[in-house]
Amino acid sequence: MSHLEKLDAYFAKNRERHLEELFEFLRIPSISSLSEHKEDIKTAANWLADRLRKLNIENVSVDETAGHPVVYGEWLHAEGKPTILLYGHYDVQPVDPLHLWDSEPFNPEIRDNKLYARGASDDKGQVFMHLKMIEALFETEGTLPVNVKFIYEGEEEIGSPNLPEYVEKNKEKLSANLILISDTGLYAPGKPAVCYGLRGLTGIQIDIRGAKGDLHSGLYGGGVQNAIHALADILASFRDEHGTIQVEGFYDKVRPLTEEERKAYSELNFDEEALKEEVGVNELFGEQGYSYLERTWARPTLEVNGVFGGFSGEGIKTVLPAEAGAKITCRLVPDQDPNEIVALLKAHIEKHKPKGVNVTISEFDKGAPYLTPFDHPLIQAAGRSYERIYNVPTAFTRGGGSIPIVASFDEILSLPVVLMGFGLNSENFHAPNEHFHLENFDKGLRVLGDYLHEVADLEF
Structure with a gap:
């Protein structure tokens, strides 16, 4: 059996158990912006650390900062292979206004193959996928194709005020060949995307x-x-x-857009008429000489x-x-x-x-922009992994929003960052009725497992 066939069989067999474990994680109200949830933040950090230890990840620690703790772990036994630093966050946004939720935000429910809970999409569900992907590789192959390090923080939703200092102090411990983050989304339903830049x-x-x-x-x-x-x-x-x-x-x-980028954006055939209807305006607006995607991603x-x-x-x-x-x-x-x-x-x-x-x-707070060239081998490898599972070409996009810690990783560690997310813009993250399409949970697990094999075969 190929590694993908093994992964597919394992995830299918263990899906219900995995979802029950994810429910445990989602029930923890780890709201970083509210002081009354400080103990819940610690509970979530310890939950993650415990799961890493159960995977036989080594040197697991819950490291204190001036704010909420950072969870770290590592497995470094793939001799001669690259090292991937896996990042995510276990804190979530507040749930107000509560009366607009159709179910309790910290009591997960599945409806129409969508998992409803605060943090389901942003970012607990995607962090959990990292853990289960690692578990599956260990269980099906007995080892990992690459070395891995984990860094999960509890302050992303409040701007990661203490993580840059932690990264600076632990540069050697965090050294790697790339940083893999699952905190972004697909271009559209059924259309995967590798986000290679953020404003x-x-x-x-x-x-x-x-x-x-x-x-x-x-x-x-x-x-x-x-x-x-x-x-x-x-x-x-x-x-x-x-x-x-x-x-x-x-x-x-x-920095101007390259002709290759403009061509790639044009080939996405973005529907501006549908957007106008979606947001309720009769005309779009913006800098002349640029398309909507160019204006919102790269200007x-x-x-x-x-x-x-x-x-x-x-x-x-x-x-x-x-x-x-x-x-x-x-x-x-x-x-x-x-x-x-x-x-x-x-x-x-x-x-x-x-x-x-x-x-x-x-x-107010500042965050630098970030860009990994979209023709970078690590970006293209991510595209290949998406295509194997989704069976459609991968879009290479930039994000109009900001994840300030991404730029900090780039500046402090000087590593390429690969953003491989599985959410959708329609999933109400930061809003009532946040949810995660389980179709993308299922496919994403397989994509991530395949990507580790892709990286293992690259020259560094």
Whole structure:
């Protein structure tokens, strides 16, 4: 029997047991952002460590950080073979609003071959697939085709504030040939995708202060600056009518798309009409000269995420607001630096600041963009493994969102990162009724097992 035939038989025989074990993991309410769940986070970390030990993974530890713990383990007995560092996270998002769930978020249920629970798709279900893939290889072959290390954190949903320091302190222990992450999704149902790049992120808050207090518009209107008008002028200066960003120097370091990438995106035949219907708009919007996929995967953005100030209650209150503010985020692409972009934003705001107000700028968390060339042998090998199981060509995509720790792995460990996920955009991760299509759970286990064999055959 081939290794795939062995894996298929093993997963089919043990499917119900595997799902029961996954239910155990999903029942732990490991919400990282809420302090009342600190003990649940520890419980989830210890659950993972216990499962690693049962797989005969060595040097398993639950390592404390300034926040939630990191789970580590390793198996290094594939002499002369590459080492894969497997990453994932065991923390989950809060479940509010609870009344919109059709079942209890921490009481897993299967309906229509979909597993409903918080963390089912993001990311406990996919982390669990790593464990069961390793189990299956041990049970069917008695060994692993490659060396493996595991690093699972409990703070991804709050921005991984302590993991970069942990990685920096443990660079030698975490050394490997590549990092494999299952925390992304398929391109579409039945259409697998290897995500080879992610946009970075940076954010600021603009606070405008005019007069020492709100003023009567009849007495002072036309003679004193209105903080909301001042804010509106600044916000309007950021982009032109097509969405092209007007901040001087903003595009200077943007790495252009290759012709091969543009061709690959075009061949995906993305349905923009279906998207318009899905999100409820009559026209799409964005930078001219680029398709929707190019704009959302490989071009930077500047978006106003929130505006506040003045009176918004019922009726009218005739005042000149003294204060106003806005929250801004930018999605960044290679080779933009988050700190440089913040400096450019500050210079732009200072240049366009209206008279009669003071402006304060606060900075928020930053994450660098990440890119592994899509023709990299490890990326192409992942595509081959997907194709063997799904029997359709693999899409090579970038992600419009950000996973800040991916860029940190790239910067600190200097390793290629392979993002092999099995979720779908429709699975409500971060929202009520999060679920995971078990068809992709089943296929994903086989894809991951095959990928370890693919990597074992590559030259490093």
